[in-house]
Amino acid sequence: MNSLPLLTIITVLPVIGAAISLFTRRHSRGVAQVTGILCLLLSLVIWIQLPRDGSIGLNELHHWVPSLGVQYHLGVDALGALMLILSALVSLMAIDAAHRVHHEPGLFFALVLLLEAGLFGTFTALNFFHWFIFWELSLIPAFFLIKLWGGPRRGPAATQFFVYTMVGSVALLLSFLAIYHATGSMDFINLAELAAKGYLQHQVLASLGPVMMWLTIGVLAGFAVKVPLAPFHTWLPAAYSEAPSPVTMLLTGGMSKMGVYGLIRIALPLFGPQIAAIRTPLLILAVLTIVMGAWAAAAQKDLKRVFAYSSVNHLGYCLLGIFAIAVHTGANVSDSASQAAALNGVILQMFNHGLTAAAIFWFISMIQFRSGGLRGIDTFGGLRMPAPVFAGLMGIALFSSLGLPGLNGFVGEFLIFRGVFPLSWQAAAVSVLGLLVTAAVILTVILKVFTGPVPERWASFPDLHGGERLGIAPVIGLMFLLGLLPQIVIERVNPTVQYLLAHWRF
Template identity: 50%
Template sequence: MIFAGPLTWLTALPFAGAFAVLALSRNRALARALAILIAVASLLGTLALWVHFNAASSGMQFEQQYAWASSIGLTYHVGIDGLGLLLLVLSAIVVLMSLIASWSNPAHGPVYFALVLFLECGLFGTFTALNFLHWFLYWELTLIPAFFLVRQWGGAKRAQASLQFFLYTMVGSVALLVAFLALYLAAGTFDFLALAQWAHQGQLTAALQQQFAWTGWSGSSLALLLFWAVFLGFAVKTPVVPFHTWLPATYAEASSETTMLLTGAMSKMGVYGFLRILLPIFPEQMQQMLTPLLWLALASIVLPALAAWAQRDLKRTFAYSSVNHLGYCVLGICVVARFTGADPSLLLEKSAALTGVLLQIFSHGLTAAALFWFVALLERRNQGKRALTDFGGLRKIVPVFCGLMGIAIFASLGLPGLNGFPGEFLIFKGVFPLAGWAAALALLGLLFTAVFLLAVLQRVFFGPMRESQQQAPMPDLTAAERFAFAPVIALMLVLGFYPQLIAGKMTGTVAQWTAPQAAPLQTAANTVTNPSGYPVRATEAHR
C-alpha cells in the first residue's frame, strides 16, 4: 500500500496537521499548541528514521515505488540516502524552532501556523521524492505558503518583497519544468535514478540528439542548454550570485520567524538539487562548465560578505551572510564534480569536501535560524528596531541574551569548537589539493565574514549604551526562552566537538558519491549505479 511506508506517513503528518490547525481558527492558543505538537511529532519521526538508518549502506533506504500514471511517466517513488535524511532532520528542527519563536508573537495566528505546516510537508516531500513530477509538486508546494507568509505577515514593503520572491522562484521553476519535459521526451522517464543511469551510460546526449534533431542542435549542445536551465532553478533557490537579488529584501521584510524558515530550510532545497539532480544527471556538463561554476561559487562567498559588512540592518546583514555560507557548499560540490570518477588517489580529498558540504548544510541551517530567532527577540523587545545603530552595550543589561547570541555568531564565524567549524574546515581540506587557487580566493570570504560578524558583536554588545536603552532597558531572556534555546546551543557545541554525530551517518553516502566510477550495472541484479558511482536499489513497480 502507498501509505505503508514511513516516508509517506512523515510527509502526510504536517499536511493533515495543517488542516487540523485551520479547524481551530477561533482558538489561537489551542491552534498554536497543536501546531507545535505536530512539529514535535514530525521531528521525532525524522529522528526515528535517523536511528534506523543504516550508515554503512549506500543505496536508498525506506524506499517505495508504485505505478501512479505510467502513461505520462509518473510514479510514486520515494526514498532517502544520507543527504535526504540529513535534510529531513534539519527541516523538522527549523520548523519547530520557528513555531516556538512565534509563540509570543500576537500577529501569528492559526492560519500562519497552518501555512508553516504546509511548508514543512513540501520540504519533506522535496527531500524524499525521486520522480520529477512527484518531486515538482512538493517543490512548488513550498513556494505557495512561503509567499503568503511573507505577504501577510511581513514588514512595510512586504508586498514588493513577496512578489519579487515569487517571480524569481517561479522563473527558476519554469526553467526546471521545461528542462525535465525535454528530458522526458528524450528518455521516456521522469525518474531521477533512471535519468542518472542514462547519463552514466552516455545515452542521454544521443537521445536528445535523436528527439530534437529538428532544432539543428547537437546532442551535447542540447544537454548543455538543459544543464543551465536546471542550474538556474537551483541557483535561484539557494541562492547563488548573481541570482540572489531577491533574498535581502525578502529576508528583511518577512517576519523573523518566517525568515528562519527561508534561510534554515528552504535555501537547502537548492543545494539538495545540485547534489541529487544536477550532478548525477549532468556530470559531463558540470565538468565542462567547471570554471564558470567555480567563479560563481567564489562570487557567492566573497561578494555577499562584503555586502554584509556594509549593512546597518541586522536582518540584511544575516541575509547576506546566508548567501556567503552557502557559497562554500557550492564550492565543495564543484570540486566533487570535477574529480568524480577520476584518480582514486584523490578519494580522501573528495570525501573531505563532500562531508564538509553535508556538515555545512546542517550547520548553516541551525545557526542561521538561531540568529534570526535572536533578531526576532530583539525586535519584540525594542518596538521593532533592528538597526545596528539602535543598540550598544547590551551585555551590561542582557548578559544571557548576549552570551547565547554570541555563541551563535561565533558558530557562524566558524570558531573551532562550534558547529560552523568542521564543515568549512573539511571543505577547504578537500578544495586546497584539488583547486588551490579557488581555495585561496575563498579565504578572502572567511576574512570578510570574520570582520562583519565581529563588527556586529562590537556594535550591539559592547560600546556605550544608547539613551533609549538607559531609559527603558530591555529585559533579558526569560526562563522559558532560555529553556527553548538550550537544546539549540547544546547542539552547536556538540557538533563542534563531535561532528561525527552527523558525519558518521553519511559514511555510506559519501563513500559511494566519491568512489571512482563503477560499471553501469554491478554484479548484484538488484543494483544500478548513477553517474557518481552511487548505487541505488532497483525496486519493482507495484500496481
C-alpha cells in the first residue's frame, strides 16, 4: 500500500480538468494544457517509483463489492507505467494540436480529458470490473469526438467505430463473466496465479465444461478489434481519416495500445496454453495484418488514410511478437532469450509507434490548415523549399516510422524480429515484406510532398512558426533520445519482461 494514491490521483485529475474545461469556454484549452502537463509530470513520478524487480508496485487495494468479487485494485509495473507516460504525452500533443478548435471548445477538451482518464484507468486497474469501466469509458468520448468534430463522413465512421468496439467488448465481457462464474474472482493477479498453476482451466472445466478455448477466442476478439488485428481492422481507416487530427492522434497513440496491453496483461497470463494451441493461425493473422496493412497504405492517395493503414502495419509487429512467444520453451535457454527479446521489442514498439504516429498526424493537421483542408499526396510537391523546417522535422518523424537506425522506430522492430526469428522464422521472413513495402510508401510520401518543383500555389506555403516549433521540438528530441539511448527504457522494462515470462504458463 502507498500513503499517497498516485494512481488514483492521475486517473481523477483529467476528470477534474474536464469538468473545469466544460464550464470555461474561453480558457478551456489552457485548462486542458495545464491538466495535461500535470498528468505527464505525475506519470514520470510513477515511473521513477516502480519496483526494481519488475513486479507490480504502487498497489492500491480496497474492497468495493466483496460479494461479487469486485475490488478497487490498482497497480503498475514498467509496462503499465510506460503506457501512462505515452497516454499523457500523446494527450498533451493532441491538446496542443487542437488550438484551432472553435466549435464548442469547452466540450471538445472535456471529452479529450475524459478519454485520457479512460486510458489511465485501463492501464492501472487490476480488477476486471473496475478495468472494464475504463475500457468502455474511453469509447464514449472517442465516439462523440469523431461524431461532432469529424469530416464529411464522420457519422458512418463514428458508428462503425462504436459498433466494432462494442461487439468486441461484449465478447470480452461474456468471457470474463464465465471466468468469474467458475472461479469467483475478477482480480487479474489472482487469476494469473491460478492459470500459472494450471488451476484456472480445471475450475472452468469443472464448472462450465470444455469451453476454455471459446473463452479464449472471446477475449482475443475483444482485444483484436481494438488493436486492430486483420480482418477486424476495417473500422480503423474511416475512423482515422474522418476524425479531426488531434483525435486521430489519440486513437493511434493511445487507444490502439489498449488492445496490445490487454493481450499482455490479460490474455497471455490467463489463456497461455490455449493461445499456444492456436498459435499458428494467430501468427498467420498477424503476418496478414503486417503485409496487407503495408500494401493497403501503398494504394492510398490521402495522407491520413496512408498512415491509418501504416498504423495497422506497425501494430501488426506487436501482434507478431506476442503470438510468437506463446510457445513452450522448457529448459531451452535460447528460446527463453528470444521470448524476452520479442516482448521487450513489443513494449518498446507500443511506445515508439504511439509517439511517432501521433507526431505524423500532427504534421498532417498542419498541412491541412495551411492548404485549406487538402491532404492528397499528389496535391503538393517541393514543400521543402518554402517550408524547410517543416519538411525537416516531419521528415524525421517519417524516417522514424520507416525504422531508420538512430531513431526510436528502429529499436522496437529490431528486437521483435530478433526474438521472433528463432521462434517462428517463417512468420518473421514473410513479415519482412511489410518492412520493405512500408519503406517504399514513406519514401514515396517524402518524394511527392517535399521534393521536386514547387507548384505556384504552394510557393508561399508557411513554415512552422515559433509556437509550433516549440511544441514539436521535444517530441522530435525524444525520437532521437530513444533511438540513440534505448537503454534508458529497456533497463526498466526488461525486469518486468523477465518477471512476466517467469510467471506465464504456455
